[in-house]
Amino acid sequence: MENKNLYVISFSPTGTTRKVLKAIADGMNFQQTKQIDLIKKNNIKKQNFTDKDWVMIGVPVYSSRIPETVISRLQNFKANKTNAVVVVVYGNRQFGDALLELKNLVVELGFFPRAAAAFIGLHSFSSNNYPIAVGRPDSEDLQIAYNFGKQVISKQGKHKKIKVPGNFPYKERSKKLIVKxxxxxxxxxxxxxxxxxxxxxxxxIYNNRIETNEQLCIYCNACVRVCPQKARIIDDERIIGFAKNLHEKCKQAKSPEIFL
Ligand SMILES: Cc1cc2nc3c(=O)[nH]c(=O)nc-3n(C[C@H](O)[C@H](O)[C@H](O)COP(=O)(O)O)c2cc1C
Ligand code: SF4
Ligand code: SF4
Structure with a gap:
């Protein structure tokens, strides 16, 4: 294979997007895969990609859009007709305009989107009381992701402009809840x-206390999932209400969708 580098750019607070990207990257089977994590904004270095590189960019769906947090972080990257694979991961409700938004954003940055996909991951708001998309991505999803990666590479040179679902103007962003x-x-x-x-x-964290700035919190749930003591708790009635509603309405398991 002529192309040697695959860069995998991810924003994955609770890790499901990262899992899907790993399976796709395994299927793409490049000699070298470099990870670029968008979680901490101060760790992101500006980078230019060439038309020989492949870059996969994956983010979760937040309220049918891509998280606002990632938009400015992606501005660190400039591409020159660089091959891109764009992926969104959603919690079995819907991905709405997120895939279209991500695809359009990477085009603005100079990428050439060759393939796109929407996968399903455990919903960030899922809890023992209100489970939503538990176990996703499962082994079947990851097999689809792996095969998708293989297909992307086997189509080299025969890629057409891809079309993905979604509307423009995009769905208006939901007003940020002041919650933590x-x-x-x-x-x-x-x-x-x-x-x-x-x-x-x-x-x-200071003086044996933990303060959370609710103006900044995007309610990604990363801190709740990572806490080994189960000391981080969701007690906000609005979020519990969303979870209950999603638990009741999104029981039917959705399937991954790929666009090549
Ligand atoms: C603020 C917020 C909004 C979300 N909105 C949606 C949505 O509109 N549709 C959906 O299916 N899932 C939605 N989710 C669930 C995430 O897309 C899903 O859990 C995803 O797998 C999380 O990715 P991560 O594990 O990489 O963080 C939302 C999650 C959060 C935190
Ligand atoms: S404080 Fe808010 S933004 Fe930070 S990890 Fe927890 S839920 Fe996510
Ligand atoms: S125990 Fe949990 S809440 Fe306390 S600092 Fe560790 S991760 Fe944070």
Whole structure:
């Protein structure tokens, strides 16, 4: 294969997007795969890609759009007709305009989108009381992701302009809720893991206390999932209400969709 580098750019607060991207990258089977993580904005370095590179970009769907947080972070990258694979992962409700938005954004950055896909992942709001898309991506999803990666590469030179579902103008962004997980200080041992994974640096730990800035919090749920003490808790009635509603209405398992 002439192309040697695959760059995998991900924003994946609770890890499902990362899992899907890994399976696709395994199927693409490049000699070298480099990971670029968008979670911490200060760790992102500006980078230019060439027309020999392949870049896969994957993000979760937030309210039928791509997370606003990733838009400015992706501006660190410039491409020159670089081959791109764009992927969104959603919690079995719908991906709405997110895939179209991601595709259009990468075109603005100079990429050439060769393939796109929407996969399903455990919903960020899923809980024991209200499970949503538990176990996704499952082994079948990951097999589809792997085969998709293989197909993308086997089509080299025969790629057409891809079409993906979605409407423009995109669905208006939902107003940001002023909300945050709370910490049970009787369980917390100040390990700092929640602070490490927070994509918007909303968490501060000092004097045996954990403060969460609710103006910054995007409710990604990363801190809740990572806490080994189960000390981060969702107690907001609005979020619990969303979860209950999704649990009831999104039971029918959706299938991954690929666009080549
Ligand atoms: C604020 C927010 C909004 C979301 N909106 C949607 C949505 O519109 N449709 C959907 O199916 N899932 C939605 N989800 C669920 C995520 O897309 C899904 O759980 C995804 O797998 C998370 O990716 P990650 O594990 O890489 O963080 C939302 C999650 C969050 C945190
Ligand atoms: S991850 Fe949990 S235990 Fe660790 S500091 Fe955060 S809340 Fe405390
Ligand atoms: S504080 Fe908010 S933004 Fe930060 S990890 Fe927790 S849920 Fe996500």
């Amino acid at each position: 997980p709370v910490t049970d200080l009787t369980l917390c041992n100040q390990c700092g893991l929640c602070q490490e994974v927070c994509p918007v640096d909303a968490i501060s």
